[in-house]
Amino acid sequence: xxxxxxxxxFDRDEALHRAMRVFWTCGxxxxxxxxxxxAMGINKPSLYAAFGCKEExxxxxxxxxxxxxxxxxxxxxxxxxxxxxxxxxxxxxxARSYTxxxxxxxxxxxxxxxxxxxxxxxxxxxxxxxxxxxxxSFRRRVERGIAEGDVLASADPARVAAFYATVMxxxxxxxxxxxxxxxxxxxVDSAMAAWETVAS
Amino acid sequence: xxxxxxxxxFDRDEALHRAMRVFWTCGxxxxxxxxxxxAMGINKPSLYAAFGCKEExxxxxxxxxxxxxxxxxxxxxxxxxxxxxxxxxxxxxxARSYTxxxxxxxxxxxxxxxxxxxxxxxxxxxxxxxxxxxxxSFRRRVERGIAEGDVLASADPARVAAFYATVMxxxxxxxxxxxxxxxxxxxVDSAMAAWETVAS
DNA sequence: CCATTTATATACCGATAGGTACAAAATTGA
DNA sequence: TCAATTTTGTACCTATCGGTATATAAATGG
Numbered sequence: 453x454x455x456x457x458x459x460x461x462f463d464r465d466e467a468l469h470r471a472m473r474v475f476w477t478c479g480x481x482x483x484x485x486x487x488x489x490x491a492m493g494i495n496k497p498s499l500y501a502a503f504g505c506k507e508e509x510x511x512x513x514x515x516x517x518x519x520x521x522x523x524x525x526x527x528x529x530x531x532x533x534x535x536x537x538x539x540x541x542x543x544x545x546x547a548r549s550y551t552x553x554x555x556x557x558x559x560x561x562x563x564x565x566x567x568x569x570x571x572x573x574x575x576x577x578x579x580x581x582x583x584x585x586x587x588x589s590f591r592r593r594v595e596r597g598i599a600e601g602d603v604l605a606s607a608d609p610a611r612v613a614a615f616y617a618t619v620m621x622x623x624x625x626x627x628x629x630x631x632x633x634x635x636x637x638x639x640v641d642s643a644m645a646a647w648e649t650v651a652s
Numbered sequence: 653x654x655x656x657x658x659x660x661x662f663d664r665d666e667a668l669h670r671a672m673r674v675f676w677t678c679g680x681x682x683x684x685x686x687x688x689x690x691a692m693g694i695n696k697p698s699l700y701a702a703f704g705c706k707e708e709x710x711x712x713x714x715x716x717x718x719x720x721x722x723x724x725x726x727x728x729x730x731x732x733x734x735x736x737x738x739x740x741x742x743x744x745x746x747a748r749s750y751t752x753x754x755x756x757x758x759x760x761x762x763x764x765x766x767x768x769x770x771x772x773x774x775x776x777x778x779x780x781x782x783x784x785x786x787x788x789s790f791r792r793r794v795e796r797g798i799a800e801g802d803v804l805a806s807a808d809p810a811r812v813a814a815f816y817a818t819v820m821x822x823x824x825x826x827x828x829x830x831x832x833x834x835x836x837x838x839x840v841d842s843a844m845a846a847w848e849t850v851a852s
Numbered sequence: 853c854c855a856t857t858t859a860t861a862t863a864c865c866g867a868t869a870g871g872t873a874c875a876a877a878a879t880t881g882a
Numbered sequence: 883t884c885a886a887t888t889t890t891g892t893a894c895c896t897a898t899c900g901g902t903a904t905a906t907a908a909a910t911g912g
Binding site for chain 1: 870871872877880881
Binding site: 655656657658659660661694695697698701702 | 861
């Protein structure tokens with residue numbers, strides 16, 4: 453069970469956290485491997501030995517981001533007693549996260565690779581798939597609301613999900629552009645005002 | 653008045669159009685100067701002689717984008733007889749543009765440099781400023797609506813502008829992720845349903 | 853026809869990109 | 883103690899990055 457060779461001298465999880473912040477700040481293409489290694493406090497061969505390649509490191513960083521910043525959103529969605537309350541809480545959790553002074557601005561899944569060189573298309577598609585899944589989770593929550601009776605049976609779950617996903621993604625841009633937490637909360641207020649019409 | 657030396661063998665405007673499409677597709681960092689020159693049908697020295705440097709070429713491309721894709725939005729804003737109608741039309745014009753099969757997906761100002769390497773921060777800030785101006789134009793249109801009596805005097809123009817700017821920016825992400833024109837139009841329907849509450 | 857001016861294409865610049873070879877160091881099992 | 887295994891740091895690889903020197907070609911003014 454014990455490890456055989458020379459033990460790793462750095463904390464893999466801590467290093468991944470630091471890499472995540474660099475990608476979150478600079479984006480996938482804007483973060484160089486040298487810069488990543490420096491921020492992680494290791495040399496490049498250690499980085500490659502532990503994480504494979506730049507793209508694999510990025511995918512692990514996104515997975516970590518999902519666990520740390522995305523999980524509270526999923527919990528809010530699940531915990532809300534109505535679909536409306538759940539989606540509102542999910543948006544508010546995001547609004548706080550996007551403007552948290554301890555974090556880079558906006559959602560890492562939105563800001564780190566919206567466009568890129570042709571050879572990096574897999575990274576862009578990976579993030580797009582990630583965003584699609586967020587919208588899916590909104591849709592499923594609306595479906596659950598219909599099943600539980602807190603959403604009209606005539607509502608179109610896909611339409612509701614598309615609208616609130618659009619607002620959520622837009623919040624990342626506003627956050628990057630310097631909007632305050634209070635400003636984003638007001639945007640959420642506005643978006644929720646459409647609920648009765650959107651989910652009808 | 654006549655030009656003195658050897659005449660330029662390419663159409664500067666046509667070349668700028670082609671550069672714009674490359675930046676729009678790949679983003680600022682994802683578009684290499686070699687790739688740009690190839691798409692423009694010229695060699696790199698011609699590119700540098702005509703446009704200065706990569707960043708200047710990008711800024712000219714954004715200006716061209718504003719003239720071609722942005723102008724109809726400004727016209728829609730100005731032409732609408734009410735603030736509500738004007739903003740709705742602006743969003744619909746964008747929804748069409750973002751999903752136009754002849755164009756790359758989404759708004760070039762949103763997708764081409766949301767994050768980047770530290771040395772490219774000026775480009776990111778330039779685009780952020782561009783987006784801020786879009787939001788400003790929404791705000792001014794709401795103020796005009798108050799002055800003309802089609803918006804309640806109690807409305808908060810900044811709040812209305814922030815909400816619709818958020819939706820507009822979110823539309824770019826949805827478009828990049830493959831949403832259809834019809835899907836984006838439905839999102840606009842949903843956003844407009846919030847008007848009475850947001851502008852009150 | 854010739855000097856001047858500007859654009860062209862080729863070939864190149866130093867710097868950095870992502871990624872790795874290699875030898876020394878640090879651990880384990882025997 | 884010693885072979886086997888893994889990590890470490892240095893130094894390096896090729897390819898490409900943004901950008902340019904240079905010589906030639908094509909125009910104008912005189």
